[in-house]
Amino acid sequence: MTKNKRQWWAFPWGYRESLSVSLGLLICGLFFDYLGLKSISFAFPNNIILLIILGVVILFLSVRYRKSGISKWLSSVQASIVAILLFVGFSVVIALIPDGVQNDFIPGGVTRSWMYHFVTLYMFLVLGVTTCRKFVHFKSKDIPFVLNHMGLWIVLFFASVSSYNIEILQMYVNEDQTVWYAFDEDKEKMELPFAIKLKDFDIDEYTPKLALISNENGKIVKGAVRHLEKGDSCVLKGIPVKMKELYTESVNYSEVFRHSNMPGAPASALIASNGEEQWVSCGSHVFPSKLFRLNEQYSLAMLSPEPKRYFSEVTVYEKDGGISDYTLEVNKPLNVKGWYVYQKSYDKAMGKWSQLSVIELVKDSYLWVVYVGCIMMIFGSVILIFKGKTHG
Amino acid sequence: MDSLFQIFAIIIGLLWVVSAASVYLSSNNRLSKVLSLLGILALLVYISVLWIKLERPPMRTLGETRLWYSFFISVIGFGIYQRWKYKWFFSYCLMFALMFLVLNYFKPETFNKSLMPALQSFWFVPHVIVYMISYAFLGASAIIGLKGLYDKYRGRFDGSIILMADNIVYLGFGFLNLGIIFGALWAKEAWGHYWTWDPKETWALITWLIYLFYIHYRLSKPNRIIRHLLILSLAFFVLLVCWFGINYLPSAQNSVHIY
Numbered sequence: 001m002t003k004n005k006r007q008w009w010a011f012p013w014g015y016r017e018s019l020s021v022s023l024g025l026l027i028c029g030l031f032f033d034y035l036g037l038k039s040i041s042f043a044f045p046n047n048i049i050l051l052i053i054l055g056v057v058i059l060f061l062s063v064r065y066r067k068s069g070i071s072k073w074l075s076s077v078q079a080s081i082v083a084i085l086l087f088v089g090f091s092v093v094i095a096l097i098p099d100g101v102q103n104d105f106i107p108g109g110v111t112r113s114w115m116y117h118f119v120t121l122y123m124f125l126v127l128g129v130t131t132c133r134k135f136v137h138f139k140s141k142d143i144p145f146v147l148n149h150m151g152l153w154i155v156l157f158f159a160s161v162s163s164y165n166i167e168i169l170q171m172y173v174n175e176d177q178t179v180w181y182a183f184d185e186d187k188e189k190m191e192l193p194f195a196i197k198l199k200d201f202d203i204d205e206y207t208p209k210l211a212l213i214s215n216e217n218g219k220i221v222k223g224a225v226r227h228l229e230k231g232d233s234c235v236l237k238g239i240p241v242k243m244k245e246l247y248t249e250s251v252n253y254s255e256v257f258r259h260s261n262m263p264g265a266p267a268s269a270l271i272a273s274n275g276e277e278q279w280v281s282c283g284s285h286v287f288p289s290k291l292f293r294l295n296e297q298y299s300l301a302m303l304s305p306e307p308k309r310y311f312s313e314v315t316v317y318e319k320d321g322g323i324s325d326y327t328l329e330v331n332k333p334l335n336v337k338g339w340y341v342y343q344k345s346y347d348k349a350m351g352k353w354s355q356l357s358v359i360e361l362v363k364d365s366y367l368w369v370v371y372v373g374c375i376m377m378i379f380g381s382v383i384l385i386f387k388g389k390t391h392g
Numbered sequence: 393m394d395s396l397f398q399i400f401a402i403i404i405g406l407l408w409v410v411s412a413a414s415v416y417l418s419s420n421n422r423l424s425k426v427l428s429l430l431g432i433l434a435l436l437v438y439i440s441v442l443w444i445k446l447e448r449p450p451m452r453t454l455g456e457t458r459l460w461y462s463f464f465i466s467v468i469g470f471g472i473y474q475r476w477k478y479k480w481f482f483s484y485c486l487m488f489a490l491m492f493l494v495l496n497y498f499k500p501e502t503f504n505k506s507l508m509p510a511l512q513s514f515w516f517v518p519h520v521i522v523y524m525i526s527y528a529f530l531g532a533s534a535i536i537g538l539k540g541l542y543d544k545y546r547g548r549f550d551g552s553i554i555l556m557a558d559n560i561v562y563l564g565f566g567f568l569n570l571g572i573i574f575g576a577l578w579a580k581e582a583w584g585h586y587w588t589w590d591p592k593e594t595w596a597l598i599t600w601l602i603y604l605f606y607i608h609y610r611l612s613k614p615n616r617i618i619r620h621l622l623i624l625s626l627a628f629f630v631l632l633v634c635w636f637g638i639n640y641l642p643s644a645q646n647s648v649h650i651y
Contacts, residue, residue, distance in 0.1 A: 077612040084608060088601045095594040111589075148569075159587065168584065206506040227506070306506045330509040331582050342584050362584035370586070374573050381573075385566035388559035 011069030018073070018082035025122055026086075029115030033105075039112050047161035054124055054157075061125075062132030074129040083123045090116060111163075120160065127153045144383035151376030154369060162366040170344070171359040173198040178317070182361050193319050193337045196359065200313040203352040205305040207248065208267045208282050212236045212298045213291070221298065228269075239294050244277065245270035248305075252290070257281065263353050267305060285349050304351070312343055312357040328359065339363050400438040401493045407431035408466070408490050412483035428470055428486055435463050435493075448507045451520040454636070455496050460521065462492040464528035472532065476556055484535045515578035523571040529564030530603065530631055533557050537624030544618055554617055557624060558610060565603050572596060591641055592649035595634035602627045 009017060042050060061071040073079055094102070094110050102109040110116055131149040134142045169182035169190055180195035212224035224236045233242035250268045251260040257268040257279050264286030268279055271292050282302040283289030292300040311329040316322075316336055326334055334341040340362045347354035411427035418424070439459055442450045450456040469485020472478070536557040543549040575593075576586035587593060606623045613619070638649065 077608050081605060081608050081612060084601055084605045088598060088605065091594055091598045091601060094589055095591065095598060109589075209506075307509055308506070309509055309512070331513040333581060333584070340584055342582075360584055364584075367580075371577075374577065377569055377573055381566040381569035384569070385563055387562075389555075389562045 011073070012076070013069065013073040014076070014078045015082065018076075018079045022082050022086055022119065022122055025118040026115055029113065029118040032114035037114065039106075039108070039114060040117065042161045042164040044165060047165065050161070051157070054128065058125065058128035058132050062129050063136060066133060066136060071129060071133070074126050075133045079126045080130065083119075083126045086119045087123065090119065120156075124153065124157065127156075144380050144387065147376045147380030148384070151373045151380055154373030155377065158366040158369040158373065162364050162370065165365060167361075167363040169361040171196065171361060173312075173314075173357050173359060175199070175201060175355045175357075180317075182359075192339070192361070194339075195317045196341075197315040197317070198312055198357050199315060199325075201311070201346060201354060201357040202313075203310040203346070203354070204308040205248070205352060206308050207246065208305040209303045210236075210241065210243070210269070210271075210280070211301050211303050212239075212294075213301050215293070215297060215299055220301075220303075225303070230269075236300075237298065239273060239298065241300065242272045243269050244272050250281070252279070252281065252287065255279070267302060269302060271300060273300070284351065285353070307352075310343065310346060312359070328357075338365075396441065397438065398497065400434055401497050404431045404434050404438075404493060405490055407434070408486040412486045415479050415482055424482070425470070425473075428466065428482075431486075432463065432466050432470065435459070435466070439463065449517050449520075451516065452507060452511065454639070455499070457520065457524060457635075458492040458496055460524040461528055461531075462489040464525050465489045465492075465531055468528050468532050472556070472560070478553070478556075480539060481532070481535065484539070485532060488531060488535065510582050513578055513582065515574055515581070519571060519574045519578055522567050522574060526564045526567030526571055527631060527635065529560050529567065530628060533560045533564060533624050534628030536560070537621045537628070540621040541618070541625065544621070549617070551617075554620060557620075561603060561606060561624070565600075565607065568600055568603065572600060590649065592634065592638050595630075595638055599627070599631045599634045602630050 006014075040046065061068070061074060065071050090110060097110075099109060106113040127149060131146060131153060134146055134149075138146075167184070169184055169192075171179055171182040173179045173196055175198050178195050178197040181189050181191050184190055207227070207229065209225050209227050211226075212221040213219060214221055221237065226234045226236065226241075228234060228241075228243045228246075230243055230246040233240065235241070245257075246267070246269045247257060247259050248267045249260055249262075249265040250257040251262055251265050252268070257270070264284045266282050266284040266287050266289075268281035268290070270277060270279055273292070273294055278292040279290055280292045280300055280302045281287070281290040282304045289301070294300055309329065311327050313325070314328050315325050316334070318337065328334060328341060328343045330343050332343075342360040342362065343357070344360040345358035347356040350356075407427045408431045411424040411431065414427070415421055415424040439450060442456075442459075450459065465485050466489040469482050469489070472485075473482035536553050540549060540553055540557070543553075575596075579588070580586040602623075606620070606627060609616075609623065610620055
């Protein structure tokens with residue numbers, strides 16, 4: 001029946017051997033995890049040591065020992081498929097098991113387990129040897145292959161080690177305050193090579209939405225949320241609603257709202273429904289909210305306005321004397337002395353009257369290498385899109 | 393959506409139904425091509441009107457992404473019909489595109505202008521568009537998978553369609569790559585982290601891995617056609633979980649990808 005019945009572990013290796021090796025690695029990893037062996041940290045210098053070892057092994061296997069069965073196996077499509085399936089397995093575990101439960105078994109979650117380390121090592125060897133072997137007799141048609149595979153290797157390796165090296169700090173600055181320190185994950189105070197002065201923090205908001213809420217449980221009725229401007233009308237669950245007046249900042253003077261610049265003055269609207277007129281307001285940290293009871297079943301509420309844009313006007317003082325002004329905004333980080341500075345948050349309870357700006361500082365030394373890998377993959381993907389699969 | 397959408401949806405639906413039917417009925421396919429193109433054009437006009445009306449790219453809500461999906465899959469159906477001349481593929485793509493419009497027709501979205509600050513970025517449009525193009529190609533590959541399985545069952549399988557599927561998967565996968573990379577670059581710019589194992593990200597990774605598996609498995613066992621067709625059909629199911637299913641996961645309620 002089978003013409004070439006090959007003995008187990010006789011080269012060339014195929015699925016059986018790939019599966020056995022990876023199963024072996026998984027069991028080893030599981031055993032290490034079971035013993036409670038502390039997971040390796042790939043912070044500097046371990047990351048460089050690992051890179052050198054991996055690099056040397058991959059180079060030897062793909063150049064010096066390229067004729068060996070092991071090298072051919074690592075670059076085989078069977079070995080890659082097993083690696084892909086192992087990662088499918090891990091991703092499904094990560095997707096289905098909540099972080100908390102993962103942490104109970106392995107501190108830091110699945111990606112900090114020995115099992116994951118071993119499988120990742122297998123993947124780096126497979127992907128590395130497959131790519132490097134292409135360089136020996138390099139042809140121009142290998143370019144997309146190398147861009148995609150090598151780009152992926154670079155992205156995965158450096159993104160993985162950077163997760164051990166990355167420094168993430170939080171800075172809390174109040175208006176008119178100058179701060180030159182920030183806090184790490186363990187609330188440890190760290191001094192920075194620059195200081196940030198918050199001149200002003202501000203929020204632009206969308207006009208608030210109106211929503212039907214159930215009188216029974218106080219919850220928002222699904223599908224009954226509308227964005228109205230002054231003069232607009234709509235029908236919510238069969239109830240006609242018209243907005244006759246809208247103030248973004250107002251105060252309630254004996255049941256009538258009027259525009260006001262007072263701090264904490266919330267938005268309000270005059271609503272007409274079924275021949276009756278009443279004010280609704282979303283309230284703030286100073287003033288209570290106000291509902292319009294439409295019937296036995298429903299009331300109309302104004303939801304808290306959503307931020308359109310929030311930003312900090314800051315001055316950055318560098319240690320060497322450099323002074324510069326910036327507007328720090330979501331999606332517009334600053335780069336100061338190797339640190340990326342992000343607008344993270346503010347005092348949510350105070351909303352647009354917040355005097356506090358929460359700033360996140362991130363130092364990721366390997367970012368540029370990850371970007372190199374990303375760019376390689378982008379070019380590789382573009383070629384893939386234009387060429388499709390070439391048969392034959 | 394609104395009454396304008398209903399009018400457009402009815403017009404586009406009529407154009408596409410007649411187009412998909414006439415490709416079989418008439419020996420001259422000029423009419424069906426013109427009708428399908430008119431439908432595509434009408435959809436594009438509606439999307440543009442919506443864009444102007446919302447004062448932001450219409451890519452935020454599930455309903456809005458369905459519009460783009462419908463647009464791209466009809467374009468792909470048209471393009472591939474031009475290239476490969478498969479009538480069934482043309483009409484399936486149009487009906488598939490129509491299905492997404494019908495979903496919007498019966499499940500209208502609430503009108504919502506607001507766009508949270510994290511989404512106000514240069515990356516928003518390329519990230520979403522590239523994903524929708526990718527999903528449209530991969531959806532087309534799933535149509536081929538199912539059609540292939542049916543043909544195998546009926547014993548009249550045409551081997552060339554798996555070659556067409558390969559090309560489509562490579563195209564779709566290329567866009568999928570771009571989608572993930574753009575997403576990662578954007579996340580870095582917005583939060584300082586390119587990957588946080590957010591549920592949507594994890595499922596996007598699973599989807600990516602499954603198509604990666606298909607591509608490699610095709611190379612490893614080129615003659616196991618039935619398995620390949622099965623993988624193509626099932627992979628799209630995983631993609632749909634990533635696209636729609638995530639919204640129902642309790643663990644995903646704080647994700648930026650909920651819409």
